Amino acid sequence: MDCVVIVDFGSQYTHLIARRIRELNVYSEIVPFWDADKIKEASAIILSGGPMSVYDDDAPKISPKLLRRWMDRRIPILGICYGHQLLAYLLGGDVREGDRGEYGSSVLKVLKDGILFRGLPRKLRVWMNHRDMVCSLPDGFSVIAKTNNTSIAAYENADIGIFGVQFHPEVEHTEYGVRILDNFLSFCGCHRKWRMGEIVRRKVKEICRVVGNSRVLVAVSGGVDSTTLAYLLRKAIGDNVYVVFINTGFLRDGEPRRVLRLLRELGFRNIKYVDASEKFVSKLVGVSDPEEKRRIFARIYAEVLEGVAKDLTKKDPKLKFFAQGTIYPDRIESGATGARPSRIKSHHNVVMPTIENLQKLEPLADLYKDEVRKLARELGLPSEVYTQQPFPGPGLLVRILGEVTLEKLRICREAHRIVEEEVRKWGLTRKLWQIFPVVLDGKSTGIKGDERVYEYIVAIRAVISSDGMTADFAKLPWEFLETIARRITGEIQGVCRVLYDITSKPPATIEFE
Numbered sequence: 001m002d003c004v005v006i007v008d009f010g011s012q013y014t015h016l017i018a019r020r021i022r023e024l025n026v027y028s029e030i031v032p033f034w035d036a037d038k039i040k041e042a043s044a045i046i047l048s049g050g051p052m053s054v055y056d057d058d059a060p061k062i063s064p065k066l067l068r069r070w071m072d073r074r075i076p077i078l079g080i081c082y083g084h085q086l087l088a089y090l091l092g093g094d095v096r097e098g099d100r101g102e103y104g105s106s107v108l109k110v111l112k113d114g115i116l117f118r119g120l121p122r123k124l125r126v127w128m129n130h131r132d133m134v135c136s137l138p139d140g141f142s143v144i145a146k147t148n149n150t151s152i153a154a155y156e157n158a159d160i161g162i163f164g165v166q167f168h169p170e171v172e173h174t175e176y177g178v179r180i181l182d183n184f185l186s187f188c189g190c191h192r193k194w195r196m197g198e199i200v201r202r203k204v205k206e207i208c209r210v211v212g213n214s215r216v217l218v219a220v221s222g223g224v225d226s227t228t229l230a231y232l233l234r235k236a237i238g239d240n241v242y243v244v245f246i247n248t249g250f251l252r253d254g255e256p257r258r259v260l261r262l263l264r265e266l267g268f269r270n271i272k273y274v275d276a277s278e279k280f281v282s283k284l285v286g287v288s289d290p291e292e293k294r295r296i297f298a299r300i301y302a303e304v305l306e307g308v309a310k311d312l313t314k315k316d317p318k319l320k321f322f323a324q325g326t327i328y329p330d331r332i333e334s335g336a337t338g339a340r341p342s343r344i345k346s347h348h349n350v351v352m353p354t355i356e357n358l359q360k361l362e363p364l365a366d367l368y369k370d371e372v373r374k375l376a377r378e379l380g381l382p383s384e385v386y387t388q389q390p391f392p393g394p395g396l397l398v399r400i401l402g403e404v405t406l407e408k409l410r411i412c413r414e415a416h417r418i419v420e421e422e423v424r425k426w427g428l429t430r431k432l433w434q435i436f437p438v439v440l441d442g443k444s445t446g447i448k449g450d451e452r453v454y455e456y457i458v459a460i461r462a463v464i465s466s467d468g469m470t471a472d473f474a475k476l477p478w479e480f481l482e483t484i485a486r487r488i489t490g491e492i493q494g495v496c497r498v499l500y501d502i503t504s505k506p507p508a509t510i511e512f513e
């Protein structure tokens with residue numbers, strides 16, 4: 001199986017390169033630049049963009065020796081943006097700060113088809129995001145494209161298999177960006193074999209190899225990731241899976257019943273239901289800070305699991321593993337990939353400590369959400385599982401802004417029920433990545449039955465996204481929003497105002513906290 005390794009220098013778009021390559025049916029992996037010397041097998045290497053200049057003291061780099069080693073092994077290399085500058089710099093070219101930056105859309109003039117632009121028009125709109133630029137090339141390289149601002153916008157030396165593009169082919173705004181990557185993969189001779197069926201076979205094989213005859217504990221929430229994970233484990237190791245479902249007290253109306261029914265219908269035998277709602281709620285009421293809430297939630301979650309694991313390991317010494325449905329974006333946003341220097345929020349499954357000396361298994365950690373959905377489908381799970389919208393691990397907790405109170409929790413739960421009912425009636429579930437209500441922290445003045453009231457505000461968040469990494473707010477019909485607002489203010493005690501969130505991600509995240 002071919003594998004394209006993407007060396008990450010900190011670009012916000014690195015994950016998109018990995019996605020595009022996989023969409024072209026070639027497996028891809030991201031490694032942080034400091035681990036680049038650990039790359040063993042690679043059919044091709046892509047050096048990502050990054051925010052620094054190659055001349056910065058602390059600029060992320062790979063050593064010239066490592067680059068030589070890859071070249072000696074004849075591994076084709078494509079540099080993108082910072083990667084394009086770094087390659088030229090390491091091979092003896094010249095990189096300088098431009099008179100002005102080039103940010104956003106630019107027109108690329110293709111000077112020579114070369115490998116990358118084979119079969120493409122002479123002029124393309126491309127996405128630029130740089131100030132430094134390559135000013136002269138190492139010997140043996142030729143310029144294959146330019147823009148008005150950048151005289152070396154793409155270069156190649158096909159004899160040694162090295163390519164560079166100053167623009168971002170992985171970004172949707174670049175015309176024919178996928179074709180450019182496709183051309184690179186064809187040059188590398190990559191076989192397009194990365195398919196869901198293949199992923200299932202590989203994952204099952206890997207789980208069997210690692211777990212052997214041992215048993216695995218898996219915490220399932222009923223969501224896409226954890227349910228798919230549990231099902232995948234069962235496919236690999238049969239009834240050697242213990243499924244635990246924890247009621248955290250921050251679940252939606254009727255959720256415990258629904259999830260338990262689903263697990264039974266899916267044929268799991270060893271299901272353990274733990275109602276820890278009082279424990280969670282009592283520790284979280286009164287807490288206001290979002291990261292503090294997540295930390296407390298993760299800690300209690302780990303404690304509860306720890307208890308379950310202790311009981312089970314006493315009875316069953318073969319229990320050796322704990323599996324989690326962490327997916328790739330969880331790791332990026334929690335700063336766990338090294339890809340992004342800053343932690344955006346601590347997704348609770350990523351910050352979870354070790355459970356009862358059980359070894360951690362994260363078989364979905366290299367997949368994006370849409371890939372997990374495809375995997376679920378491939379495994380034969382019902383569409384109820386893989387078409388459902390994501391629901392965060394900490395549940396309603398991250399949808400109550402500011403101090404957590406029992407009243408806000410009640411409002412949040414009732415508002416969820418109303419929104420979900422209307423979304424189903426209007427047939428919107430599958431059109432949206434997510435839609436949910438959030439209880440804001442402050443109150444506002446209203447008028448109900450001729451009386452002044454001072455009550456909570458509920459915001460509705462609805463987004464369109466393909467992977468949750470970026471999102472656009474959904475332009476929903478006014479009649480739909482009006483119905484929701486009428487029902488929420490009419491049916492829920494203590495709410496007199498409903499707002500609709502019209503921000504995209506970035507700058508906002510999808511969840512409010």
Ligand code: XMP
Pocket residue numbers: 333345346347348349390391392393394434468469505508509510511512513
């Ligand atoms: P954000 O809010 O980071 O959300 O833009 C991106 C996607 O991740 C979900 N999300 C979480 N999922 N645990 C989870 O399992 C979490 O702590 C968590 N926080 C956010 C969110 O619902 C969205 O789909």
